[in-house]
Amino acid sequence: MSSSQRLATRRTVLAGAALIVGGGLAPTVLAQNFPITPAQRSTAEQVAAAGVPLTDLAPDAPETYVVKPGDTLWAISGLYLRQPWRWPELWGMNLDQIRNPHLIYPGQTLYLEKLNGLARLRAGQPPGGMPPPTETVRVSPRVRINGLPDTAIPTLPPQVIEPFLNEAILVEDANLLDLAPRIVAAPDDRVLITEGDRAYVRGRTGTPLVETDPRRTELFRVFRNAVPLRDPLTSQVVGYEAAYLGSAELVRAESVQPVRTPRGKVVDTIIPATIDITRAKEEMRVGDRLLPEPPRVFSTYVPRAPTLPVDGNIISVYGDAVALIGQNQVVVLNRGAAEGVENGHVMAILKAGRQLQDRSEPRERAEIKLPDERSGLLMVFRTFEHLAYALVLEITDTVMVGDRVANPI
Template structure:
């Protein structure tokens, strides 16, 4: 995988959101026409002071451990509104992909409008586009020090562990059929045997070590149905991640010594490479997908969006707090995409009005409770990270556009 490092004399905080990825790779990500139009409009006049965060600093020096989400929140009331932040720098920055520790950001509030710059405005007059520079050598190590959009360790585990499939796909997936020496439980370093085909000849596909076939697999168990809280429709099945396995030999069949005897089935050989939990016969294998370099650009959906939380990730978890993951009942078919930010609404309680003699049932209003950001989408469901929260998030709580 090619690592790309660029040299930038001035770097915009907001367009840096466009280049923020999970991992150490840096790429140039496309800018949508809508985002470009918003930024251009803002760049012409700046941002109203009313849009700034109440305690927005006049200047800020980027530090190690910062995230773009947190820095955006220092200057704007709504951190996901990155086009405004980008537009404030549009004329100042020509190649804006990343920001680095040590860079200084200055907030210019002249004329009743706010402009964010990477150099301080002149004291005796308006900012000038003339910058005096002197030759210098800049060294960068291969360990990228750019500030990420969000702390990578928060999302990375779920990119490899979380899996939502439909029932038919999971039922036809390869499974572990035996272990060495009659073992019941398998862990890292153990050898086991698996099959992809089924006796009906129509279900599944034989595990093969031929060129071009996958050799690395994730191991899962217990595909739990995820139902829409409102319609009760099964939107998908969430599988429990157990670990990873490597295919050593593909499965085959061979004819016995007696020509009339049925062919002997020889299962595939796998080695357990990673073990989060112990595995056993019957656990399923899913081919390791290609590594994704995703751009987590926090932004509000362009169209109205609402839905409910279906599940809190983790079998023993009832309430989700900040930096925890939830499953929501909207996905690709609904227009949801990576980076979409939604406001969480706490479901108002239903109770009896004891001040009324008839004691009728009343429903308290839903109250805004925090923010979540989508980071992995499926057809009907998505995984989202809880970014900010006032109270715990539970199944059934609603979400809407943040604006």
């Protein structure tokens, strides 16, 4: 085997190592292999065949660009295209070389080519400066393989969304809140409870807090003050948002045991469940409630415009005492999966135009309303049935609760 063949073989084995870990996909690899929809692939193929009109390029699109650590797909899309959410077209400009658009690595150089009024983007210099593998090598089961970290650039800065995914509590069913277990006591009559403390919890009568599987650890989020979220048009309650206080781990399940009273009588008595507080954002107290920790979902967010018309509103902003909404803040929308909203959908934030009287003609005095103007962009990253969480990506004017969201133009 020649040295070049050995090098290619080594790269193929290392590439396979990222996939063959314990018989499944490593979480970091799974995070990047986000499914590509048929519509995205179709758009990319059309652009790959024809190119992108020069008029669709950003005015200062660079001739060459070296991908750096910390870059995101959103930022690079905005670097080359006037509308960053037109991700399939950025991918389609280089369909032959970027077959998986989520695998663009630091160190790659992007080259912008312009010909006959059209633009294409091609990439060079794969990770490490080595050529891509050309051979497939079967790995023996006797070989121990360690996963490689996934260094492909993310769609958005992960530090912006990741902390929020560990905290936000949004519930659409009021019954879940009504049945949520509550803290009933702490050791030594302690009033405030924090990280490292133990506490005791009861479920609602008839629904005790029990271990569903003793082989695994049951995790919970502790919350307070679930606030109803109302649709601004119908005033109907569409969900509840609660203040996250921290996380807890179930130590012992709730039970009923015979207990001898001071008078010597044995009575079946409720023994509350025991939890340990594993994280505290705020101090907790008796009366605070728990909901099961939702399963962790590894996914990457592909920015794109909705395929169906969307017309909704911002109905809440995550955070205390927030009046104005800024960039990189998380908001709740009154549209969800039932209305065709998906993770990755980019929407325009629209500021309502003023209603006023036309005074330009003294004899008419007609009532008019100025057009709604775009004041920012946001991207959905978690959907529910009729609600969705979104991250504010850009703002150009004041953004507030009640502002409309719609398809970007």
